[in-house]
Amino acid sequence: MNAVEHETQLDAAARAYVTIGMPAEELRTLWQRPDIQALIWADFADLTPVADRTLDWVAHGPAGGEYRWRTETAEVGANEIRWSSLDGADVPNVGSVTFHPAPGDRGTELHLEVKFDPPGGVVGEAVSKLFHVVPREIVLKALYRFRALAVTGEIPTTNPQPAARSGSTDR
Numbered sequence: 515m516n517a518v519e520h521e522t523q524l525d526a527a528a529r530a531y532v533t534i535g536m537p538a539e540e541l542r543t544l545w546q547r548p549d550i551q552a553l554i555w556a557d558f559a560d561l562t563p564v565a566d567r568t569l570d571w572v573a574h575g576p577a578g579g580e581y582r583w584r585t586e587t588a589e590v591g592a593n594e595i596r597w598s599s600l601d602g603a604d605v606p607n608v609g610s611v612t613f614h615p616a617p618g619d620r621g622t623e624l625h626l627e628v629k630f631d632p633p634g635g636v637v638g639e640a641v642s643k644l645f646h647v648v649p650r651e652i653v654l655k656a657l658y659r660f661r662a663l664a665v666t667g668e669i670p671t672t673n674p675q676p677a678a679r680s681g682s683t684d685r
Contacts, residue, residue, distance in 0.1 A: 527629040528653035532661050535621035538593065538613035544664055545595065545611060545624075546587075553669060554659040558652045569597075573605070581605050606631040624660070628653055 534541060544550055548563035555561055559573040567587040572580055583603030588596050590610075598608040609628040616623045662669050 527627070529625070529627045530653050530657055531623050531625040532657045533616045533620055533623050534661050534664055535616075536664055538615070538622040541622055541624060541664060542592075542595070542613055545660065550660070550663060553663060554656045556659075557655050583607070585609075624657065626653055626657055 548561070548569065551569060552561040555571075559571045562570045562572075564570050564584065569585050569587075571583050571585065573582075575581055581604040583599040583605055585597045585599050585607070588598075590596050593614065594610060594612045596608070596610040599606050607628065607630045609626070611627075612625045614623040614625065659669050
């Protein structure tokens with residue numbers, strides 16, 4: 515099955531997985547590419563590669579606010595990749611992606627987990643609003659976009675289809 519199959523919601527954390535009919539090594543290699551990371555997280559943040567395993571993130575929040583952090587990636591064995599924000603992050607966070615053989619020889623299960631720790635105060639309140647959708651949308655969209663890229667080489671869009679135009683009154 516190529517759909518997101520499971521989601522668990524925990525405060526400012528999200529876990530989800532998807533089965534993709536491809537070998538784990540191919541998916542792992544694809545996941546590690548900075549250009550792919552920028553595409554799968556594009557609905558949530560702008561990513562810029564800084565070094566081999568380091569990315570700068572800029573998330574746009576309510577009232578034009580920007581939240582910045584830098585993450586560093588570490589490999590934890592052949593089946594897991596982890597990342598964490600470095601000191602000074604506006605939104606401290608950690609994440610991991612693991613690759614498991616899917617039952618019935620159907621490819622690979624890709625498990626994604628992300629945990630955010632918004633700061634306190636006024637900034638924390640705005641950040642909490644920004645990340646309110648993490649469990650339901652950000653992680654699920656990232657998996658959906660990654661699966662689409664892995665399987666088809668592109669992310670589906672409704673632009674520039676006429677039926678997808680905003681404000682269309684034709685029905």
